Amino acid sequence: MSQTQPPAYDQPTKAVARRRSLAHAIELMTSRREAAAVVPANHVERVRQALLDSDMRGDAWAGDNCDPDDIASWRSFRAAAIGTRTPQEISVAYLAGPEPHNDLEVLLELGVRPENIWAFEVDKKIAAQGLDTLRDLKARGVKFIPASIEDYFIATPRRFDIIYFDACGPFPSRNSDTARVLATLFRHSALAPLGVLVSNFARPDINKTEELARFGFLVGAYLYPKSFLESEGGGSVEGPEADGFLFNPSAEVTDEWGDGEPPADFLDEVKANFERYYGLFITRSLMDLATIVAPMTRLLSGDLWKIAFDKDLTAAIARGRRLVIFNEEAFRGGDDEAEAEVAEAVQLSAEDVEKLALDEVATDPVQISADAVGQPAGANHLDSDGDAIVHPDFNSLLWTLAACGYYPVDVNFRAPPADAKALFNPWRNALIGKPAGGCHPLEDLMAIYYAWRHDPQLWSEAMRRIADFPYREKMPFLCDVPTEELGFYPAFAQLAYPTHPNVRETRRFRYVAEGKQTPMFMDVIAFDECRYVYDWLSALHLTPEDWGDLSAQLTFRFALDGIAKDKRWMGDDFLYGCHVVGENAAFPTSDLQLREDLSPGEPQPSTSVDDDPPAPAS
Numbered sequence: 001m002s003q004t005q006p007p008a009y010d011q012p013t014k015a016v017a018r019r020r021s022l023a024h025a026i027e028l029m030t031s032r033r034e035a036a037a038v039v040p041a042n043h044v045e046r047v048r049q050a051l052l053d054s055d056m057r058g059d060a061w062a063g064d065n066c067d068p069d070d071i072a073s074w075r076s077f078r079a080a081a082i083g084t085r086t087p088q089e090i091s092v093a094y095l096a097g098p099e100p101h102n103d104l105e106v107l108l109e110l111g112v113r114p115e116n117i118w119a120f121e122v123d124k125k126i127a128a129q130g131l132d133t134l135r136d137l138k139a140r141g142v143k144f145i146p147a148s149i150e151d152y153f154i155a156t157p158r159r160f161d162i163i164y165f166d167a168c169g170p171f172p173s174r175n176s177d178t179a180r181v182l183a184t185l186f187r188h189s190a191l192a193p194l195g196v197l198v199s200n201f202a203r204p205d206i207n208k209t210e211e212l213a214r215f216g217f218l219v220g221a222y223l224y225p226k227s228f229l230e231s232e233g234g235g236s237v238e239g240p241e242a243d244g245f246l247f248n249p250s251a252e253v254t255d256e257w258g259d260g261e262p263p264a265d266f267l268d269e270v271k272a273n274f275e276r277y278y279g280l281f282i283t284r285s286l287m288d289l290a291t292i293v294a295p296m297t298r299l300l301s302g303d304l305w306k307i308a309f310d311k312d313l314t315a316a317i318a319r320g321r322r323l324v325i326f327n328e329e330a331f332r333g334g335d336d337e338a339e340a341e342v343a344e345a346v347q348l349s350a351e352d353v354e355k356l357a358l359d360e361v362a363t364d365p366v367q368i369s370a371d372a373v374g375q376p377a378g379a380n381h382l383d384s385d386g387d388a389i390v391h392p393d394f395n396s397l398l399w400t401l402a403a404c405g406y407y408p409v410d411v412n413f414r415a416p417p418a419d420a421k422a423l424f425n426p427w428r429n430a431l432i433g434k435p436a437g438g439c440h441p442l443e444d445l446m447a448i449y450y451a452w453r454h455d456p457q458l459w460s461e462a463m464r465r466i467a468d469f470p471y472r473e474k475m476p477f478l479c480d481v482p483t484e485e486l487g488f489y490p491a492f493a494q495l496a497y498p499t500h501p502n503v504r505e506t507r508r509f510r511y512v513a514e515g516k517q518t519p520m521f522m523d524v525i526a527f528d529e530c531r532y533v534y535d536w537l538s539a540l541h542l543t544p545e546d547w548g549d550l551s552a553q554l555t556f557r558f559a560l561d562g563i564a565k566d567k568r569w570m571g572d573d574f575l576y577g578c579h580v581v582g583e584n585a586a587f588p589t590s591d592l593q594l595r596e597d598l599s600p601g602e603p604q605p606s607t608s609v610d611d612d613p614p615a616p617a618s
Helices: 012-029 043-052 059-064 068-082 101-109 124-137 149-155 178-187 209-223 251-255 266-272 274-300 313-322 328-332 336-346 350-355 392-403 421-430 442-454 461-467 485-496 540-548 550-567
Strands: 092-095 117-120 143-145 160-166 191-202 228-230 236-238 507-511 520-528
Touching (some): 012 160, 012 191, 012 507, 043 059, 043 068, 043 550, 101 117, 101 124, 117 149, 124 143, 149 178, 178 274, 178 421, 209 266, 209 274, 209 421, 266 274, 274 392, 274 442, 274 485, 274 507, 274 520, 313 442, 392 442, 421 442, 442 485, 485 550, 540 550
Parallel strands (some): 092 160, 160 191
Antiparallel strands (some): 507 520
């Protein structure tokens, strides 16, 4: 292709970040495509062999009952799903900006065909400048689209192998759509079934005390309920709660320690080490967005969910919201005082509480239909009321939303800063993606998800057959005891199409470009829909029959173990306890690699809240 020489880069550090990120992404889609898939091709047969070699009671029997013919069939099924690609075959989308040649040149040098490159720019003036540049380059075949990349995701069925989203602002942003674009990307499945997202976000201006307070609270509230976080030296360590931190404790809570020193507030830890936690917040947010939030948004945008779950969503919303209220008096019932306390906690009248028989309390009178009164949903699951408080790691997104003030809660959650909603509301709205019209708000989507996970009484008749499957009688006990966790998320995944991050292949960078002061945080994450696992089973109406075939059941469980191993330290919000073999040198769990700083020695701004406050932001 004939082209003139573009202007020389004046930001060599960003050029290094760009090249390393795009090179890794293209390798994952081509020469290292097998490594990009979450479950390795030989995982199932390696698990079988490990069981055959095991001295544990029952392991060898289970391995012997997994037919090698089923394993060979699964490998063939997986190979067809993964496929192969060369650099000339993959497609890439990126934000053009005023200098589209910077990214374009790297992509072309790495072997991507110009016909398979889409560049987007919504600003008319900048788009005109970018078009002039491409005309000068004579880059025939490049698709320069003077429109929003987000609108393109919505309006076309095009799926890209690589999407490079170089945002100008932080994640999230009050003034731009940085988080919403990626929510829209996942909601509308703009990435290929096996694809790579390269994202690049700015650090917020934490020199402003109010910005540090807002972002510090959101980052802290998001990470606090996680069961494990990345350690400073690499690898995973137990999360903030297990490490003895409190989160935004009230005076009543700290007074409980009397003369003793109360545990440290995780908010202070986040603000003192903001960049470390902000970088982790970006990574974990993208992973949760792909596996839980966007699939729920997509599923609830239509009627397909009714195949698997009860049609009355008000009961699910009510059930989910009860997970963030722990009120012992509510469990006793039978007197006016208890009814009044429950009514106050969930913002219902005493009359409403009486109608709902105390153990069926919903928390938003606007969302209670006449049919919800007397619903049996959750009646036998009072022990999980307040479960998001007792086990935040199993309900992490619900806990975060409660901490940010989006549910009526009890004394276990202290109100966030008064002006925090200036950041929280754009974040909460952004995670729905676009279009927003007709969607449930994020807090209701997450209430529904966790209610569905907790309470099979909210499942459809077909799903209840999965709940009622005799797991302990018909499934061999292996590393983890078989439970309904093996049934819920795979059935959900068949309908909702989550995409799993490949943790072990994730690469992350931090840099400050020459002439700039703002640190940037770049993440390169391969996402895999893992249909070769979920679609191995028949659709949910026939899943129990599949599980009745012991070899087919074991093949599925051995494959699911690969997903469980890769997500082990990323959270317990789904597929908890689905391991077949334990963690060891042969079957390691995946850790995030440390974020690499490409600008070492860059002066770090003070994050002390004692600094003289700057002038108010405009």
